Amino acid sequence: MPRMGLSTQQVVSAAADIADTDGFGALSLAKVAARVGVRVPSLYKHVGSLDELRCRLGVLGATELGEAIRDAAVGLAGRDALRACCRCYRDYARAHPGRYAATQYRFPATSPLGAEFAARSGELLDLVLAVLRGYALDGEDAIHAARLIRSGVHGFVVLEELGGFGLPTELDTSFDKAVDIIEAGLRSLSTKEN
Amino acid sequence: MPRMGLSTQQVVSAAADIADTDGFGALSLAKVAARVGVRVPSLYKHVGSLDELRCRLGVLGATELGEAIRDAAVGLAGRDALRACCRCYRDYARAHPGRYAATQYRFPATSPLGAEFAARSGELLDLVLAVLRGYALDGEDAIHAARLIRSGVHGFVVLEELGGFGLPTELDTSFDKAVDIIEAGLRSLSTKEN
DNA sequence: CTCAAAAGCTAATGATATTAGCTTTTGAGC
């Protein structure tokens, strides 16, 4: 009966650690309870359900990722900014695989956290659009370009995490080249009048 | 007691249908058993575990995807081949989201299916490399390029499926443009002596 | 000091995967 002084934040934080070490798919209330030193049903005082916890982890990941990228891009422009952002994105995903995976969890339609997550996603998009400002793309093309960048980086990170690329060697080179190729494509697109 | 005449293939096929409709994450032996008209433990006569079933679904997806892309690329070269492959990839993932998701399931180290999956993945890579043959990339650069293409398409497909892009409008355009931008980047890379 | 709300707990329920062990069908070989 000692009062544990738990908060939703602490529960989410414990869940984040577990997801990062064991994998997002292996997250369970049992593990979280064990880690924070409480019986499983007590968690429901702080979190509505396992699914809600997953969603909260998703917004945590999106928030942290956005902050990291913002920090990484500050003071840079053009190619340098793009590279810094992409590297930062990948670094975050590798350092916090569980949180990052949570970022891709499908929110149930009922979840009120969906709005918050969408907001964070939107901020991320705005960040990418800001970085793309140097490329003279008109409004719609900028969105297409932002989607490509997000897709490319996300896809690379996911496949890497999964071991989907043969050898781990040269992965850093592949990543940098990938960014360069996209960069070159954007540049060649922005010089054409389309 | 009526003998159901079940086979591993049929179990996997039923699982594929369930995964495609309910989502890969919602796949369960209970649902599979109900669908094939058998009690849950009977499934163990055909499949070692739920996890093995997931893995089998993964190789099914990789196999089908490879076949589809091979068919789509036949008779084409260069930009046309690349576009056809990418579109086909996306089409498969949208038509069979469960099987496609299974393709990204992390195989347990013990699974003997890992080798088979790796083989299918390798075939897919070879396919992409064949398509890239028109771009005058030396061996190593071709691998980097193939990784980029795989990453970009995969990332796009996953984010799309997740609803990660705001409006559904213009997604087709975004996808085609993404492929074009990568294509342009490859072309500009292959003309430079690097 | 009081008392209501918050935070913890135990007990119970229901879903699921998995294992053990039994029964029945099937099919190959005689």
Add this chain to the structure above:
DNA sequence: GCTCAAAAGCTAATATCATTAGCTTTTGAG
């Protein structure tokens, strides 16, 4: 056609989870 072993189904049992209900104790505001 008969036999028998393996294959394919079943029930029963176990363990792990998530979740709900309802109880107890602490905490903190007044």
